Amino acid sequence: MLITKLIDEGVVERLRKLGIADWDSSKAEVTAYREKLLDAQSWQCAYCRRPIHRDELGFRELDHVLPKSQSPAKAKNFDLNKARSNLRKDRRHTQGFAEFTYIPENLVIACKRCNSHKGAYDGLADRTLKPVAYPSKSDDFEWINLHFDIPSDYLEVLPGFIYTPVAGSEKAKAVIHACGLDKSEELKARALDQIVFSNASLATSMLEAVFNREKFSDHDIAVKLDEKYGGIGVDTLESCVATARDAASCMEKLGAALIDIAERISRAAPVSRQAPIPGELRATFAT
Numbered sequence: 016m017l018i019t020k021l022i023d024e025g026v027v028e029r030l031r032k033l034g035i036a037d038w039d040s041s042k043a044e045v046t047a048y049r050e051k052l053l054d055a056q057s058w059q060c061a062y063c064r065r066p067i068h069r070d071e072l073g074f075r076e077l078d079h080v081l082p083k084s085q086s087p088a089k090a091k092n093f094d095l096n097k098a099r100s101n102l103r104k105d106r107r108h109t110q111g112f113a114e115f116t117y118i119p120e121n122l123v124i125a126c127k128r129c130n131s132h133k134g135a136y137d138g139l140a141d142r143t144l145k146p147v148a149y150p151s152k153s154d155d156f157e158w159i160n161l162h163f164d165i166p167s168d169y170l171e172v173l174p175g176f177i178y179t180p181v182a183g184s185e186k187a188k189a190v191i192h193a194c195g196l197d198k199s200e201e202l203k204a205r206a207l208d209q210i211v212f213s214n215a216s217l218a219t220s221m222l223e224a225v226f227n228r229e230k231f232s233d234h235d236i237a238v239k240l241d242e243k244y245g246g247i248g249v250d251t252l253e254s255c256v257a258t259a260r261d262a263a264s265c266m267e268k269l270g271a272a273l274i275d276i277a278e279r280i281s282r283a284a285p286v287s288r289q290a291p292i293p294g295e296l297r298a299t300f301a302t
C-alpha cells in the first residue's frame with residue numbers, strides 16, 4: 016500500500032498548511048508527520064529498506080525527495096544547463112524546490128547513510144521545466160517516491176541486502192547509484208551498523224561482529240561500538256575486540272582439532288569401539 020494512505024489525513028493536512036517557508040524540523044506539524052511516517056514505513060529506510068533502529072536524528076532523517084535547496088558545494092559553481100539536464104551524472108546540480116519544503120508527498124524517512132549519499136540528488140523525471148505544482152504521479156519521478164511507488168515493484172532486496180533492479184528498472188538504478196548501494200565497502204559499513212545497533216548488548220554486538228563472514232577490522236568494530244556506547248574509548252574497545260577475536264580463533268582451532276581426532280579414531284578403532292566423540296559435537300564444528 017502507498018504510505019500516504021496509511022497516515023492520518025489531519026496530520027497530513029496540517030503539514031501541508033505550513034505552505035512555503037524555511038525548513039524547521041522542530042515544528043509540531045513536522046514532528047507529528049514524521050512519527051506517522053515512521054510507522055507507515057514500518058520503520059524501514061525509504062531507499063535501502065534497512066531497519067531504522069531509533070526515532071532520533073542520525074538514525075532516521077526526513078528526506079526531501081525533491082531537494083529543498085541546491086547543495087552548498089554545487090552552488091559555488093552553479094550551472095543552469097546541468098540543473099536542467101536529465102543525465103544521472105548531472106542530477107546533483109539542482110535549482111532546488113523550496114516551494115515543496117512542506118509538501119507531505121515530498122517527505123520520506125531515510126537512514127542517515129542513504130540521506131547523506133543522496134544529498135541534493137534531484138529525481139524529477141523531466142528537469143527541463145520546473146513544475147508549477149508538486150508532481151502527482153510515479154512517472155513524474157526518475158526516482159522511487161514511496162508516496163507514488165511500491166518500492167518492491169522496482170527494487171528487489173535479496174538476502175544479505177543485495178540490491179537488484181526489477182526488470183532493469185531505471186528508478187531502482189537511480190536509487191542504487193545515488194545511495195551507494197552498489198559499493199561493497201558501503202554495504203559492509205551498513206552491515207556493521209546493523210549488527211551493532213540491532214543487538215541489545217555490547218558483548219553480543221562484539222561477538223557477532225567478530226564472527227561475521229564480512230571480516231570487519233577490529234578498529235572498525237571498535238569505532239562503531241564507541242558510537243553506540245560512548246565513554247569507553249576506541250582504544251579500550253579495540254583491545255577488547257582483539258581479545259574476543261583471539262578467543263574466536265581458539266574456538267575454531269578447537270573445532271578443527273575435535274573433527275581431526277574423531278576422524279583419526281574412526282579410522283583406527285573397530286566399529287564396536289567407535290564414537291568416543293559424540294556425533295552431535297562433531298556436527299556442531301563441521302559447519
Ligand SMILES: [Zn+2]
Pocket residue numbers: 060061062063064065125126127128129130
Ligand atoms: Zn537507507
